[in-house]
Amino acid sequence: MGVKLYGFPASTCTARVKASLEEYGVEYELVPINLATGEHKQPAYISCNPFALVPAFQDGDLTLFESRAITRYIARKYKNGVKDLLKESDAAAGALVDVWMEVESHQFNPAVSTIFYQTFVIPFFGGTPDQALIAENVEKLGKVLNVYEDRLSKSKYLAGDFFSLADLHHLTYTFYLVKTHASLVNSRPHVKAWWEDISSRPACKKVIDEMAADAHASK
Numbered sequence: 001m002g003v004k005l006y007g008f009p010a011s012t013c014t015a016r017v018k019a020s021l022e023e024y025g026v027e028y029e030l031v032p033i034n035l036a037t038g039e040h041k042q043p044a045y046i047s048c049n050p051f052a053l054v055p056a057f058q059d060g061d062l063t064l065f066e067s068r069a070i071t072r073y074i075a076r077k078y079k080n081g082v083k084d085l086l087k088e089s090d091a092a093a094g095a096l097v098d099v100w101m102e103v104e105s106h107q108f109n110p111a112v113s114t115i116f117y118q119t120f121v122i123p124f125f126g127g128t129p130d131q132a133l134i135a136e137n138v139e140k141l142g143k144v145l146n147v148y149e150d151r152l153s154k155s156k157y158l159a160g161d162f163f164s165l166a167d168l169h170h171l172t173y174t175f176y177l178v179k180t181h182a183s184l185v186n187s188r189p190h191v192k193a194w195w196e197d198i199s200s201r202p203a204c205k206k207v208i209d210e211m212a213a214d215a216h217a218s219k
Helices: 012-024 067-078 091-124 131-152 171-180 189-199 202-217
Strands: 003-007 029-032 056-059 062-065
Touching: 003 012, 012 067, 012 171, 012 202, 056 067, 062 067, 091 131, 091 171, 131 189, 171 189, 171 202, 189 202
Parallel strands: 003 029
Antiparallel strands: 003 056, 056 062
16 A cells, blocks of 8 residues: 555645655655645545544555654654664653654744744635734744754754754744745844755755745645
8 A cells, every 4th residue: 555645745734744754765655635626625535634634644554644743653663773853762862852843833833833824825815914913923933933043052953963853843834934034044043054954954855845846836
């Protein structure tokens, strides 16, 4: 049956899983899901993701949803002597990866996802962005990134001097963020250097290039 990822390249959460698969060199099939036609609400897809969101993921008889859970599964299944993005062989390092994955999910994501939704999704469907809500979340995200700036002044990556899922999980939303609010990243030199580093990794660059192409084609 092989590995199948259901979604589309421009989707932040689909691309997060793609980046993990690409980092580990896993062969997979991207099965396009067309949100515009409501394909994600059809029974065939609901059986893969009961919340009618992308992505969904299949590996043989195993079906998963929720992008961060899927990336953890990939990291556990495909880790090797060269690459272990969860650092599970080192309790302390692994705990720091866990901490910064939690930070991404609970501190970074709420603000950045709101900015993304207002600046990209609402205009795409013909709506008018709420500028006050954008400004509120830009301020919130700035405070979060101040913490990142301090952390990254002490280590190359978020969990230490090694690339991990904690860094990878930031890839897709930050890609869109720098399109509209680059100063949030560029005004913080350590955050800027970190972003330039992770976004230039071959696997990550491939994914964000495909995000850009898909987003452009959808206009």
